[in-house]
Amino acid sequence: MKIGVINLGCPKNIVDTECAISFLKDFTITKDPEKADVIFINTCGFLKKARKESEKAINDMLKYKKKNKKLKIIVSGCFVEKEKEKLIHKYKDIHSFMGVNEINKISKAIKHGGVYFNSKPYIYNSKERKALLNEISTYVKIADGCNRKCSFCTIPQIKGFYRSREIEDIIIEIKNLIASGVKEINLISQDSSYYGMDIYGKKKLIALIKKILEEVKEYFWLRVMYLYPDFEIVKGLITIMKKDKRLCRYFDIPFQHINNDILNKMKRGHNKSYILKILKYIKNEMKNVTIRSSFIVGFPGEGEKEFNELLSFINKRFIDKPGFFSYSDEEGTYAYNLNNKNDFKAIKERLEKINIVSKRICYYNDNKLKNKKVECLIIGNKNKNFLLARSQNNAPDIDDYILVKDDGKVKRGEFCKVKIN
Numbered sequence: 001m002k003i004g005v006i007n008l009g010c011p012k013n014i015v016d017t018e019c020a021i022s023f024l025k026d027f028t029i030t031k032d033p034e035k036a037d038v039i040f041i042n043t044c045g046f047l048k049k050a051r052k053e054s055e056k057a058i059n060d061m062l063k064y065k066k067k068n069k070k071l072k073i074i075v076s077g078c079f080v081e082k083e084k085e086k087l088i089h090k091y092k093d094i095h096s097f098m099g100v101n102e103i104n105k106i107s108k109a110i111k112h113g114g115v116y117f118n119s120k121p122y123i124y125n126s127k128e129r130k131a132l133l134n135e136i137s138t139y140v141k142i143a144d145g146c147n148r149k150c151s152f153c154t155i156p157q158i159k160g161f162y163r164s165r166e167i168e169d170i171i172i173e174i175k176n177l178i179a180s181g182v183k184e185i186n187l188i189s190q191d192s193s194y195y196g197m198d199i200y201g202k203k204k205l206i207a208l209i210k211k212i213l214e215e216v217k218e219y220f221w222l223r224v225m226y227l228y229p230d231f232e233i234v235k236g237l238i239t240i241m242k243k244d245k246r247l248c249r250y251f252d253i254p255f256q257h258i259n260n261d262i263l264n265k266m267k268r269g270h271n272k273s274y275i276l277k278i279l280k281y282i283k284n285e286m287k288n289v290t291i292r293s294s295f296i297v298g299f300p301g302e303g304e305k306e307f308n309e310l311l312s313f314i315n316k317r318f319i320d321k322p323g324f325f326s327y328s329d330e331e332g333t334y335a336y337n338l339n340n341k342n343d344f345k346a347i348k349e350r351l352e353k354i355n356i357v358s359k360r361i362c363y364y365n366d367n368k369l370k371n372k373k374v375e376c377l378i379i380g381n382k383n384k385n386f387l388l389a390r391s392q393n394n395a396p397d398i399d400d401y402i403l404v405k406d407d408g409k410v411k412r413g414e415f416c417k418v419k420i421n
Helices: 011-022 048-067 078-082 084-090 103-112 155-159 167-179 205-215 231-243 260-265 272-285 304-315 344-368
Strands: 002-007 038-043 072-077 096-098 114-116 137-141 184-188 221-224 250-252 290-297 321-326 373-381 386-391 402-405 415-419
Touching: 002 011, 002 048, 011 038, 011 072, 011 103, 011 137, 011 184, 038 048, 038 078, 048 072, 048 078, 072 078, 072 103, 078 084, 078 155, 084 096, 096 103, 103 114, 137 167, 167 184, 167 205, 184 205, 205 221, 205 231, 221 250, 231 272, 290 304, 290 344, 304 344, 321 344, 373 402, 386 415, 402 415
Parallel strands: 002 038, 038 072, 072 096, 096 114, 137 184, 184 221, 250 290, 290 321
Antiparallel strands: 373 386, 373 415, 386 402
């Protein structure tokens, strides 16, 4: 059986896709839809833009079904979970629909077709997943779901309550991945700072990282993504970073805004002073550390004053890699019922303005690296002359690559020192 894979959305979806196809036997992955017996589409439903992208993927693949009546299209993921009735009614030619908790039913879905949904939350274990899509740099999901009540977010409705995997099982998976040749492990969840609260009664992220680095003796990179702002977690990570160079000097902390009134309406549970406390601590304690954060532009109640406060904050370069999203008005969220909504034009103008500032900051940070040597991981080939590489300061699928002249001395999956010119 030849299976084509379309994975949309965040890295957490990549893990879900790998889990799903890991349940299959006797298959090969093809990039050509015309040669596929099955096409598996893992959708994203977080924002309107993502849902449109998901529908486009479905419509594009249905064109191949018109040519090949035997082609089976399986649609899964957050979009299906969020709007299953609509999709089932609209797309009669889809062979099977699977909710986010049904990825272990993929064999049954392919064989029999139909609709698979289960209200019981699912989280995979180490036996159920192989790194099939990227064998050099991969993701490990330490938890799923979310217990936060951020007013703009639909994730708790789609994914359910927070559920952590056990430390021992995560370590087994990481050991297996390292043994198979993986050189970079990226820990992910909806809220990595919260890890362990549900099964251990207290936050266990720091204990998890210590245990991983203690159990795994090989040299590899360990990166933590999606940290909800938590000063104690940040302190614990810096303590480990100072002792073990395998933990990437990289903080991915979505702050969402800096104005106190907007943060309050977002129900984020912290204020501007707390954000500044975290950022100043990181910058004072560590050199050569990178901070990435995401922010929402145009949230209800954000006027020129609130936006300019955010713009001024970004201009101060506390954040090395700032990313921005337009506010998406999602039905079913608290923010959906708020007044003082911004129109599309105003949000677009603000987004363009703040993205210019962001590009200047990134350009400034890139220039600081000139003539310096940095450790890089070779990811693959750009073309016949250049290799693609990343430093610890560049996360996969989000940040830029470093182009390395291919002199035949290093290969994909190897670490090396690179002089930035």
